[in-house]
Amino acid sequence: MNQAYIDNVMERLQAKVDRMIEQIGSKCPHVAKEDGKYDDTPSHAWTSAFWPGLLWIMHDVTGKKQYRDAAWDWDADIEQWFAKALVGPGQGLHHDVGFQFLPTAVIKHTLTGDEDGLRRGLEAANFLTGRFNLAGGFIRAWNMDRIGWAIVDCMMNLSLLFWASDVSKDPRFKQIAIAHANTALEHFVRPDGSTNHIVVFDPETGKVVEALGGQGFAPQSAWSRGASWAIYGFANTYRYTGDIRYLEAAKRVAHFFLASLPDDHVPHWDFRADHLESEPRDSSAGAIAASGLLEIMNHVPEAEARFYLDSAKKILHSLTENYATWDQPEHEAILLHGTGNKPAGMNIDVSLIYGDYYYVEAFAKLSGWKHRIF
Ligand code: GLY
Numbered sequence: 001m002n003q004a005y006i007d008n009v010m011e012r013l014q015a016k017v018d019r020m021i022e023q024i025g026s027k028c029p030h031v032a033k034e035d036g037k038y039d040d041t042p043s044h045a046w047t048s049a050f051w052p053g054l055l056w057i058m059h060d061v062t063g064k065k066q067y068r069d070a071a072w073d074w075d076a077d078i079e080q081w082f083a084k085a086l087v088g089p090g091q092g093l094h095h096d097v098g099f100q101f102l103p104t105a106v107i108k109h110t111l112t113g114d115e116d117g118l119r120r121g122l123e124a125a126n127f128l129t130g131r132f133n134l135a136g137g138f139i140r141a142w143n144m145d146r147i148g149w150a151i152v153d154c155m156m157n158l159s160l161l162f163w164a165s166d167v168s169k170d171p172r173f174k175q176i177a178i179a180h181a182n183t184a185l186e187h188f189v190r191p192d193g194s195t196n197h198i199v200v201f202d203p204e205t206g207k208v209v210e211a212l213g214g215q216g217f218a219p220q221s222a223w224s225r226g227a228s229w230a231i232y233g234f235a236n237t238y239r240y241t242g243d244i245r246y247l248e249a250a251k252r253v254a255h256f257f258l259a260s261l262p263d264d265h266v267p268h269w270d271f272r273a274d275h276l277e278s279e280p281r282d283s284s285a286g287a288i289a290a291s292g293l294l295e296i297m298n299h300v301p302e303a304e305a306r307f308y309l310d311s312a313k314k315i316l317h318s319l320t321e322n323y324a325t326w327d328q329p330e331h332e333a334i335l336l337h338g339t340g341n342k343p344a345g346m347n348i349d350v351s352l353i354y355g356d357y358y359y360v361e362a363f364a365k366l367s368g369w370k371h372r373i374f
Contacts, residue, residue: 001313001316001366005317006363006366006367007367009320009363010061010363013058013334013360013363014058014062016325016326017054017055017058017067017360020332020334021055021067021070023037023038023332024051024332027039028040028041028042028043028045028048028051028077029041029047029050029332029333030047030352031340031347031350031352031353032331032332032351033351036325036328036330036331036332036351037332038332038353043077043078043080044078044081044084044091044092044093046096046099046100047352047353048074048077048078048100049074049078049099049101049102049103049104050099050103050353050356050357051074051353051357052070052074052075052103053071053102053103053104053107053361053373054103054353054357054360054361055068055070055071056071056103056104056107056108056373057360057361057364057369057373059071059111060107060364060369060371061364061367061369068111068112071104071108074104075101075105075108075117075120076116076120078100078101078104079105079123081093082127091143092143094131094141094142094143095128095131095139095140095141095142095154095157096153096154096157097127097128097157097160098124098128098154098156098158098159098160098161098374099156099157100124101121101124101125101160102121102160102163102373102374103373104117105117105119105120105121105124106121106160106373107371109121110371118167121160121164121167122167124160125160125163125164125173126164128157128160128176129161129172129173129176132176132179132180133148133201133203133206134206135201135203135204135206136148136150136183136201136203136206136207137179137180137182137183137206138150138180138183138184138199138201139154139157139180140203141153141154141198147203148201148203148209149198149199149200149201150180150183150198150199151197151198151199151214152184152188152196152197152226152229152230152233153197153225153226153229154184154233155181155184155229155230155233155234155236155237156229156232156233156236156374158177158180158181158233158237158240159372159373159374161173161176161177162174162177162236162241174240174241177237177240178237178243181237181241181246184230184233184234185234185245185246185249187199187208187211189230189234189249189252189253192256193227193252193253193254193256193257194222194253194271194272195222195223195226195227195230195253196212196219196226197211197212197213197215197216197223197226198211198212198213198214199212200212213343214226214343215341215344216270216343217270217272217273217274217343218272220272221270222256222271222272223269224257224260224267224268224269224270224271224282224285224289225269225282225284225285227257227271227285227289228257228267228285228286228288228289228292230249230250231250231253231254231257231288231289231292231296232250232289232291232292232295232374233250233292234246234247234249234250235247235250235292235295235296235299236295236374238250238299239295239299247296247299247300250295254289254292254293254296254308254311257271257289261315264318265286265314265318266281266282266283266286266315266318266319266322266337267281267282267285267286268280268281268282269281269282269285269339269342270342273342280337280339280348280349281323281338281339281349282337282339283319283335283336283338283352283355284335284338284339284352284354284355284358286315286318286323287315287316287319287335287355287358287362288354288355288358289315290311290312290315290316290319290358290362291312291361293308293309293311293312293315294309294312294362294365294366296308297312312362312366313366316359316363316366319335319359323335323337324336325351332351333351333352333353333355333356334351334355334356334359334360335352335356335359336349336351338350338351338352338355340352361373
């Protein structure tokens with residue numbers, strides 16, 4: 001994949017995203033199924049910020065105002081949920097406020113100096129620190145009765161805490177991020193580089209109770225998107241701390257991930273599902289991992305960096321050639337063949353807004369984008 005190819009994809013993405021702005025309108029997109037139309041989820045969902053985040057990247061890369069205008073109001077929209085008590089599974093803000101405020105409030109403040117973005121980013125960071133369990137050293141996942149649960153995905157939320165310490169000069173935020181990362185290092189990354197999705201701790205003593213399969217096939221299987229969150233999240237934690245253990249963890253998971261890929265470089269939803277050949281792919285896991293590999297690349301010597309760059313490019317080339325909707329202008333998504341939650345029977349072989357986001361983010365990185373959202 002040479003520079004001309006990357007430039008061409010960025011040009012095609014501009015045309016595609018211009019069209020998506022018309023098609024998506026005021027919707028809060030998460031999933032697009034066979035009809036090619038994105039759904040409209042309530043903005044407390046963990047996925048609510050990927051569309052505005054994608055727009056902020058397009059604005060930063062192109063300088064075009066239409067992307068900024070379409071992204072502008074989203075942090076105010078999501079902020080309203082802090083004031084609403086929501087009960088029931090899947091309801092309300094939780095550990096994923098990093099996924100929701102980094103691609104909205106924080107990048108908005110970074111790019112424009114907007115004071116409300118700063119305030120909302122810090123509000124989200126305060127909320128996230130309040131979810132820390134001191135006995136177990138983890139940020140608890142979700143709401144309701146899952147009091148001692150922690151998940152690998154949460155590694156991606158830590159950037160919010162590192163950012164908050166940077167802007168406030170208050171180390172409490174990063175201290176909690178580091179404590180959570182250390183727990184994840186010990187209990188989520190297995191010796192072979194595969195990862196647990198959920199680890200349940202006793203919330204009083206902090207002792208490990210069990211690991212659960214969660215969105216993966218089984219407790220000891222290897223959910224591919226969980227691996228991609230670990231690759232990217234540990235690489236970010238290294239960027240913020242300089243602690244080599246996190247970079248080594250990111251590399252270990254990356255090597256497992258890359259060694260487990262099928263011939264077309266786009267992962268099945270779980271690398272250890274039975275009868276793997278007939279299982280669906282998860283294009284979002286491929287896009288997230290590619291963007292994470294491009295982060296690792298920045299922190300290793302040149303000879304090693306080539307490996308991570310080439311590996312990311314192979315995934316992105318396959319996504320571009322075999323998984324994208326270029327020839328379906330009415331389709332509102334960029335990527336096909338994502339898998340949200342196979343064990344729950346939810347969102348299998350669909351388009352996922354976070355797949356689109358990380359695909360755009362990875363190509364933006366390849367074309368020289370220097371700001372970071374995560
Ligand atoms: N953070 C939830 C997921 O990856 O599905």
